[in-house]
Amino acid sequence: MRSAHLLCAALSWPLLAAHALAAPPLPPEHLTIERLPPPSRHWVYVYDEVFDNEIDARVYLYDGDSHRRLGQISAGFYTSVSLSPDGATTAVAATYFARGSHGARTDVVEFTDNTTLTVTHEIVVPGKRAEAGPSLFNLAYSVDGHFLYAAYMTPAASFGVLDPAAGTVLGEIDTAGCVLVIPSGRYRVSSLCESGRLLTVTLDAQGRELARTMSDPFFNADIDPVFVQGIPTNRGYLFLSFLGEVHDIDFSAEQPAFAAAWSLLGPAEKGHWRPGAYQVGAIHKELGRLYVPMHEGGEGTHKDGGTEIWVYDLATHRRLARWPVKVQGLSRTIAVQVSQDPAPILFAATESGDLAVFDALTGRLRHIDKHAAQSPWMLLNP
Amino acid sequence: MMGTFDQLLERSTRSLAQRTSRRSLLASLGQLLTGAALLPLLPVDRASRAHAAAAKADSPESCEYWKYCAIDGFLCSCCGGTSSSCPPGTASSPISWVGTCHNSADGRDYIVSYNDCCGKSTCANCDCNRNEREKPIYRPSRNNDLNWCMANADVNYHCTVSVILGVAEK
Numbered sequence: 001m002r003s004a005h006l007l008c009a010a011l012s013w014p015l016l017a018a019h020a021l022a023a024p025p026l027p028p029e030h031l032t033i034e035r036l037p038p039p040s041r042h043w044v045y046v047y048d049e050v051f052d053n054e055i056d057a058r059v060y061l062y063d064g065d066s067h068r069r070l071g072q073i074s075a076g077f078y079t080s081v082s083l084s085p086d087g088a089t090t091a092v093a094a095t096y097f098a099r100g101s102h103g104a105r106t107d108v109v110e111f112t113d114n115t116t117l118t119v120t121h122e123i124v125v126p127g128k129r130a131e132a133g134p135s136l137f138n139l140a141y142s143v144d145g146h147f148l149y150a151a152y153m154t155p156a157a158s159f160g161v162l163d164p165a166a167g168t169v170l171g172e173i174d175t176a177g178c179v180l181v182i183p184s185g186r187y188r189v190s191s192l193c194e195s196g197r198l199l200t201v202t203l204d205a206q207g208r209e210l211a212r213t214m215s216d217p218f219f220n221a222d223i224d225p226v227f228v229q230g231i232p233t234n235r236g237y238l239f240l241s242f243l244g245e246v247h248d249i250d251f252s253a254e255q256p257a258f259a260a261a262w263s264l265l266g267p268a269e270k271g272h273w274r275p276g277a278y279q280v281g282a283i284h285k286e287l288g289r290l291y292v293p294m295h296e297g298g299e300g301t302h303k304d305g306g307t308e309i310w311v312y313d314l315a316t317h318r319r320l321a322r323w324p325v326k327v328q329g330l331s332r333t334i335a336v337q338v339s340q341d342p343a344p345i346l347f348a349a350t351e352s353g354d355l356a357v358f359d360a361l362t363g364r365l366r367h368i369d370k371h372a373a374q375s376p377w378m379l380l381n382p
Numbered sequence: 383m384m385g386t387f388d389q390l391l392e393r394s395t396r397s398l399a400q401r402t403s404r405r406s407l408l409a410s411l412g413q414l415l416t417g418a419a420l421l422p423l424l425p426v427d428r429a430s431r432a433h434a435a436a437a438k439a440d441s442p443e444s445c446e447y448w449k450y451c452a453i454d455g456f457l458c459s460c461c462g463g464t465s466s467s468c469p470p471g472t473a474s475s476p477i478s479w480v481g482t483c484h485n486s487a488d489g490r491d492y493i494v495s496y497n498d499c500c501g502k503s504t505c506a507n508c509d510c511n512r513n514e515r516e517k518p519i520y521r522p523s524r525n526n527d528l529n530w531c532m533a534n535a536d537v538n539y540h541c542t543v544s545v546i547l548g549v550a551e552k
Contacts, residue, residue, distance in 0.1 A: 051504070052504060052506040052509075053503065053504055054503070054504050054539060077538065078539075095537065097536070097538060101502060101503035102501055102536055102538055103536070105536070105537055127537075130519070130528070131528060131532055131537070132519050132525075132527055132528050132529075133519065133527030133528075153519075153522070154532060154533065155477065155522050155528075179519050179520050179522075180519065192518075193520060194520045194521050221517060221518075221520065225518055226518070227518065228519055299514060299515070300451075300452075300513045300514035300516065301513070302513060303454075303516075
């Protein structure tokens with residue numbers, strides 16, 4: 001057999017050699033650095049916590065149309081991420097160690113220009129950052145982008161007020177046991193309290209406290225806690241509870257206003273199905289559609305991802321669709337995000353690290369990017 | 383070094399005092415004392431070691447092990463430590479979250495402290511995420527997403543242990 005192969009190779013060699021000589025040589029290449037295309041509303045920023053190697057978190061920029069990763073922002077240890085209101089900047093708050101995995105701690109907020117993915121400047125902040133699970137409220141811009149608020153926890157709770165343009169820390173506001181930074185109005189910051197209330201602190205234009213108020217309780221942490229992963233609406237945020245209650249809170253006035261809670265579940269589903277994920281919902285604001293990863297399970301399954309994505313109309317509270325993800329070959333959905341354009345796409349990150357792209361109007365699966373990330377715990381878009 | 387540690391401990395103790403009511407502090411101390419009194423009687427860890435070849439749920443290297451009912455992290459048992467000791471060269475966190483876990487071997491519920499072991503990068507072995515009675519960050523004493531190495535001199539997270547504090551009061 002071996003001699004037969006050798007004979008064939010010997011006979012075909014002159015033909016191959018002639019073909020190679022006839023083709024023009026490849027031109028020399030010039031090493032360049034790729035530039036990002038113009039921003040698209042179908043871009044999504046994928047926060048990868050990299051749980052197996054937490055000192056090396058990162059944010060991937062992904063295009064939901066071309067299904068390509070466009071670039072990366074480095075993100076250090078126990079990271080919080082926030083996009084500026086105009087979408088031009090990604091702020092990343094992270095901890096770094098002097099010797100890589102150990103040594104002196106430096107906490108820093110780094111600002112990345114989203115048109116080039118280069119870091120433009122940074123603010124060194126006190127080593128008090130809340131090193132917490134993913135949420136839009138670990139680090140958040142004021143509505144006008146003038147301030148950046150950073151949640152602190154030592155475990156005493158407070159927050160830092162930063163000036164992103166000047167690159168300075170303006171001060172620290174004690175929140176007396178209430179946590180996280182939910183921005184609203186010009187300079188209001190609300191925090192979730194163990195008592196089920198919202199603390200709201202109003203700041204002046206220099207970032208100093210002007211006033212604080214405490215709301216009535218809107219949930220019971222013992223009976224049915226709310227996920228801290230609030231979902232932006234046109235007038236505030238929507239908070240889901242472990243058992244599937246929907247708390248729609250209007251933050252547009254001086255005090256938060258609470259609409260009557262409603263349930264994601266019908267009578268037959270209560271006690272069987274519940275929401276669960278690291279990022280537990282997304283809303284298309286103009287269409288008024290809510291997307292929630294849902295699963296069958298009981299106490300302690302609130303971080304289990306969804307086996308289905310349920311779609312709701314926010315005006316009528318009616319469920320519009322159930323989209324099973326398992327039949328699409330996907331593992332459980334642990335984070336969702338939807339683009340805010342008239343032809344929206346729904347991004348779903350899975351527990352096995354895949355990133356799926358759906359038509360957000362029909363649920364049709366467009367693409368799966370296998371192993372897009374190790375721990376894709378939050379998806380952001382402007 | 384001791385000065386730094388003392389300062390850290392003082393700071394975390396003061397912080398705890400700032401956000402904890404006297405009643406809840408007394409209740410917690412009561413639970414702790416109950417646990418301390420019963421600690422010498424607890425056969426649990428030794429029992430599981432004695433039956434190393436038994437079902438997977440009896441192994442401290444299994445995520446199904448009863449003490450891990452509210453853990454979220456890497457099991458120190460798989461990283462050079464045990465279910466209640468940190469691996470060599472790491473530092474234990476002085477603060478922690480707690481869970482209440484049922485031990486089917488003796489039919490009792492136990493208060494378990496989940497302390498992180500700190501100062502090295504993630505162990506990345508035996509990832510275990512269980513969330514019975516786990517609560518969001520606004521109830522920090524029951525939250526397993528926080529980096530509980532936060533008050534250590536070196537806040538890098540390596541793995542998590544589960545230490546029995548005592549029998550849970552019914």
